[in-house]
Amino acid sequence: xxxxxxxxxxxxxxxxxxxxxxxxxxxxxxxxxxxxxxxxxxxxxxxxxxxxxxxxxxxxxxxxxxxxxxxxxxxxxxxxxxxxxxxxxxxxxxxxxxxxxxxxxxxxxxxxxxxxxxxxxxxxxxxxxxxxxxxxxxxxxxxxxxxxxxxxxxxxxxxxxxxxxxxxxxxxxxxxxxxxxxxxxxxxxxxxxxxxxxxxxxxxxxxxxxxxxxxxxxxxxxxxxxxxxxxxxxxxxxxxxxxxxxxxxxxxxxxxxxxxxxxxxxxxxxxxxxxxxxxxxxxxxxxxxxxxxxxxxxxxxxxxxxxxxxxxxxxxxxxxxxxxxxxxxxxxxxxxxxxxxxxxxxxxxxxxxxxxxxxxxxxxxxxxxxxxx
Numbered sequence: 001x002x003x004x005x006x007x008x009x010x011x012x013x014x015x016x017x018x019x020x021x022x023x024x025x026x027x028x029x030x031x032x033x034x035x036x037x038x039x040x041x042x043x044x045x046x047x048x049x050x051x052x053x054x055x056x057x058x059x060x061x062x063x064x065x066x067x068x069x070x071x072x073x074x075x076x077x078x079x080x081x082x083x084x085x086x087x088x089x090x091x092x093x094x095x096x097x098x099x100x101x102x103x104x105x106x107x108x109x110x111x112x113x114x115x116x117x118x119x120x121x122x123x124x125x126x127x128x129x130x131x132x133x134x135x136x137x138x139x140x141x142x143x144x145x146x147x148x149x150x151x152x153x154x155x156x157x158x159x160x161x162x163x164x165x166x167x168x169x170x171x172x173x174x175x176x177x178x179x180x181x182x183x184x185x186x187x188x189x190x191x192x193x194x195x196x197x198x199x200x201x202x203x204x205x206x207x208x209x210x211x212x213x214x215x216x217x218x219x220x221x222x223x224x225x226x227x228x229x230x231x232x233x234x235x236x237x238x239x240x241x242x243x244x245x246x247x248x249x250x251x252x253x254x255x256x257x258x259x260x261x262x263x264x265x266x267x268x269x270x271x272x273x274x275x276x277x278x279x280x281x282x283x284x285x286x287x288x289x290x291x292x293x294x295x296x297x298x299x300x301x302x303x304x305x306x307x308x309x310x311x312x313x314x315x316x317x318x319x320x321x322x323x324x325x326x327x328x329x330x331x332x333x334x335x336x337x338x339x340x341x342x343x344x345x346x347x348x349x350x351x352x353x354x355x356x357x358x359x360x361x362x363x364x365x366x367x368x369x370x371x372x373x
Contacts, residue, residue: 019082026074030067246322288362294353295319296368303346305372314371315340317347321364325354333367343370 299317315335320328330347332340355363 016085019078019085023078030071030074240326240328244328247328287356287359291353291355291359291363292366292368295350295363295366296370298350298352299343299347299368299370300373302349303342303372308372310336310339310342310372313339314369315343317343317368317370319347319352319366319368321352321355321366323355323357323360323364325352327352335370339370339372 305311313336316333317330317340318333319330322328327348327350330344332344
């Protein structure tokens with residue numbers, strides 16, 4: 001549309017330009033004629049003289065009217081020419097618009113016809129392709145069905161023949177295998193019976209010899225253990241009797257000393273209120289704790305704590321010893337029962353160190369809180 005408008009404007013501009021040029025030329029010619037006529041009628045100057053011409057007003061008026069009429073006629077002619085030109089331009093524009101509408105209509109009709117033809121051709125092509133595909137699919141299905149039926153028949157016949165052959169071969173193989181297995185079983189059972197009898201006799205002989213050796217070893221070990229236990233018991237009894245005797249003698253001496261002190265009015269042992277201080281004379285708490293730690297280590301050396309069964313448990317032991325460290329008695333005063341039982345057994349086996357003479361009175365009966373390491 002824009003291209004047509006530009007084309008129409010270019011068509012309109014050329015006549016307008018031509019009209020303007022013609023009007024300009026006409027005006028120049030009229031002006032020139034008017035100037036020429038005026039010079040001829042009004043006279044001229046020649047040298048030093050002036051020629052005077054008389055002008056008739058009626059002639060001038062007539063001439064002016066003629067010129068004016070000529071201008072009016074020219075304007076009418078120009079107007080008529082412009083109207084004719086405008087009419088032609090309008091007719092050209094209407095014709096161009098009609099041609100455009102006709103062209104658009106023809107193009108639309110052509111496009112619609114081409115579209116309908118294309119759709120019809122596509123539909124016909126699709127129908128033909130569908131029919132061909134259906135026909136090909138039917139033929140393929142029929143061929144595949146026939147091939148499958150033929151293959152199935154051949155496979156069934158081959159499988160039947162193979163099954164019959166396999167059954168015959170299997171029956172023959174099973175019969176041969178059964179006969180062979182029966183013969184091998186009989187031979188194996190006979191060999192196993194003979195081997196079992198031989199092994200049983202050898203085992204009974206070895207068992208009898210082993211039992212005799214074990215019995216002799218057990219009797220020897222028991223005799224040695226009994227002898228060792230008896231010797232240990234006798235030694236412990238002798239040591240205990242000696243310790244008891246020594247303790248008894250010491251107690252009797254202490255009793256005699258006490259009687260003598262009482263008789264002399266306490267001159268040798270001091271006042272009763274100062275007895276405790278005298279027994280601790282020269283003994284520090286550090287020495288006492290150090291000795292108790294040695295006793296606890298001695299017990300720990302004989303104590304067995306499998307996978308830390310007694311971790312975190314304690315047992316309070318009361319221990320009585322002789323001046324040389326010999327164990328006189330041990331009892332539990334509280335704590336875990338199982339731990340106390342094992343701790344008592346370990347204490348009886350422990351080698352308790354001999355205390356210093358200045359320390360003995362403080363440790364002859366002592367309490368130890370035992371905790372396994």
